[in-house]
Amino acid sequence: MSKDTSDLSPSTQQSLLQLHSHDNVAVALRPLSAGTIVKLANQTITLQSDVSVMHKVAIKNISADQPVIKYGQPIGIAIQPVAVGEDVHNHNCEMANQTKDFNFCSNISMPKMVAEAEQAQFMGYHREGGRIGTRNFVGIITTVNCSATVASHIAASLNTPEVLKDYPNVDGVVALTHEGGCGMKSSGEGYELLERVLTGYAKHPNFGGVLIIGLGCETMQIQRLINENALHESPRCQALNIQDAGGTRQSISKGIDAVKSLLAKANLDTRTAAPASHLTVALQCGGSDAFSGVTANPALGVAADLLVSHGGTVIYSETPEIYGAEHLLTQRSINPAVANAVLDRIKWWENYTEINGFELNNNPSPGNKLGGLTTIAEKSLGAQSKSGTSALQAVYLYAEPATAKGLVFMDSPGFDPVSVTGQVASGANVICFTTGRGSAFGFKPVPCIKLGSNNALYEQMGEDIDVNCGEIISGKETVTECGQRIFQEILDVASGKAPKSESFGYGLNEFNPWRIGATV
Template identity: 50%
Template sequence: MLITLHDTPAIQLHPADDVAIALTPLGSKRQIAIAGRSVQLRSDIGAGHKVALRPIEPGQPVRRYGQVIGFATQPIAAGEHVHTQNMAVGDMQLDYQIGVDVRPVTLVPPEERRTFLGYRRPDGRVGTRNTLVIITTVNCSAHVVRQIGARARAELLPKFPNVTDIVAIAHKSGCASRSSGYEIEMLRRTLAGFARSPNVADYLFVGLGCETNQFEDLFLSQRARLGDVQLPPYIGIQDTGGVAATIDEGLREIAARLPRANECRREEVPLSELNLALQCGGSDSFSGVTANPALGYAVDLLVAQGGTAVLSETPEIYGAEHMLTRRAASRAVGEKLLERVHWWEEYTAREGFEIDNNPSHGNKAGGLTTIYEKSLGAVAKGGSTPLQAVYEYAEPVTERGLVFMDTPGYDPVSATGQVAGGCNLIAFTTGRGSCFGFKPVPSIKIATNSVTYERMRGDMDINAGTILTGAGVESVGREIFEKLIAVASGEASLSEAQGIGEEEFNPWMIGATM
């Protein structure tokens, strides 16, 4: 897709679309030519917002991307602004065909495979960073792990140049819940996933001692993931003698682990070892036109190299899941995706929510009206290759290629699950300007429009807004692909360079708090 502002002030993305997208703010009564027809605007139209190309009657579907994004709630005239005042979600019946659009992946020949400089772990996994993490079993030890981390970074880290960082992983859970069952097991596999992240050289757990999430239970339930450790790396505050004593003991434990972690060096590894988490936050109407399709193109390049990309945020594929089932590599994969979507329908209904509550104030200000519209743009991050697997939250990702993980749409919670599943790099698209970082995994920010990119130059790594002025999706996709390799090899992303990412750890807690 090649778009230039001097060609047209608005674009129709598909011949079947009922709306066009304004590329710049357009004034009322302006006459514009779009896709061979002339339309006079009946009101001001903001950049990224929709203008009707033809009359639409109440109850009729409204299409963008050639897909239904909602239904007219009142008569809409040609040239009228289409948004929350005259369009909403409705009862839409999707065609859940499975596997009909599977296109076999042509892998790059071995002699043409790309590499990056990563950290090879003893079990064969590869990290993009070489970090030590200190993890709480419960919120009661959050202050302690943060103090251990802060002092270790200041007092110890400068002596070990091959260690990337020392990160405190704290959360607000671990007690006031059942001692067994789905909810706490999900927390335990999330914590174990961070301890055994490919970006982590070593780890230390710190608890209070009387919490529901007892470390012994965590260790036993996650032993296959944590490994056959003779002496579990754990400190209990009540056993050690209080806060100050535990901080001192924690420093000694970290000091003992640093020399071994410092022995690890970057080495050339195949790009197939890259596990990329796909995220979008602060989306706008351009997300599905620029950054997400460009990231999808980069994902296709990565998958052709044998790498892995993890799409997630189940509430943000809602209304577009049929696009993914068509690419499911097997019936089991397609049916598991639909099972997770139906779980969300039941979950939100039980909690008195609607999934269409998802578009935020910023999303709507950026031109997105319904969750269907947002989702159709969001799935573009996944490129065009087959969907190989569907995982529950924080499960270890073992399949290569494009896979899906069931997570909420809230970025910190979603990324926490992806990283716990083994992702060693994050690509994050944003239209409004999210300042997201996520230790111990670097996050690359991709702006959907040039206004956001210029306004937040210190935070945006890639400007996909150049697609609107002629750069093309393929060109920006290759730029993203090269940035993935550079950051995986040690180049700091802009959020990483600013130290952002220690507060974003946020495990998904779906059970009752007692």
């Protein structure tokens, strides 16, 4: 994003913040009443209406059908004349189809790479094949909803202090249950998507061992899953078929025995030093507000660039929330094939939403709008700042293994649990989640760091927020300083520090694979 203010640190007396010199709107830093006179640079503005904090104020006269500019980019058009000092929101601004400058590969940049010997380190679990985990769970992976209850009973029987005290190096047992696995075609997009998810979790370095449980007659057959995805049954990867085991009671008993053997294996693993190049961080935002694109997202972008400079990987996702700003990703793409892949996913989503009676430009939620976000373009521009400034190296399908280093994009819906489920299947071993309205999200087997965009949120929901980015607005911290703090938090959490969501036990219900196609 071509912002000319990379480090925002407004005065505590300031009422409005202009994010780019080309903008014709500014963001209210506090609630403003009609008639209030405020100063912005050399301009004096009289408020024509009440304006809520984080909402937009016109700082130039905007004619009807002219673009409303924020972040130096159009976020919509005025549907009526807007005078200086008026609030700008859904009553006078709407999304419009505008010509975008896709200009493939025209804005490629990379941070200065840190020498391997000088890379930051974290304490992780070294797995077979060179993979490194940030947690040491034992996973119970279900191929079908029919095996969910058995899996949950096994996990509940073993997730007790009495049992886990014998396995001090293990973080616990995670049962991953879902609604699918049968009533679907045995080939095609829906099947392949779930197959990628289950395979990604079976191979995930945050699991010291996995038990795969199926009913026996489902479409997603265990043996096919194992054979076609090089999973290989072993002391660390076991399988259980409920029908073959003799039903529920026998399956629970045999499953408990199997997981105890996996716990014993996982307990042999301990944390040792690893370079930050083995970190893959999933970027997420949920419950966004207008401050998200000013504080938390750009600060996370700084941390993302730092991780890339240390040889790590950053997974950016939520395709509906790049809509309206996808041209910035094509400009940052490392080659034309990557740029075309971005546009291919946008076209897929335009078709997918149309046949299901939706429109991509209807994305902002009621909470987003209350937080000052008017159009999907505005939301997308703010969201994209969390990806930093590095070149986009690759585009992946949902839950496809992310093998490239640097910034990559994984296609997904904007619904947080579904998106994160895919990112973790792709290999993410840390999650960073920004929020402005508030979020109670957490995940297993991967820790989730939550970043708050404003001080009011931190005061209201501080027990759920790990990093408060609101001091950027108060002028006590710059975006760069906050980003450096986030990077250190990533290293600390990767080394075992418990984020707030993990302390509360979140993550048992958030596993949610994306379901595409008919259920019959």
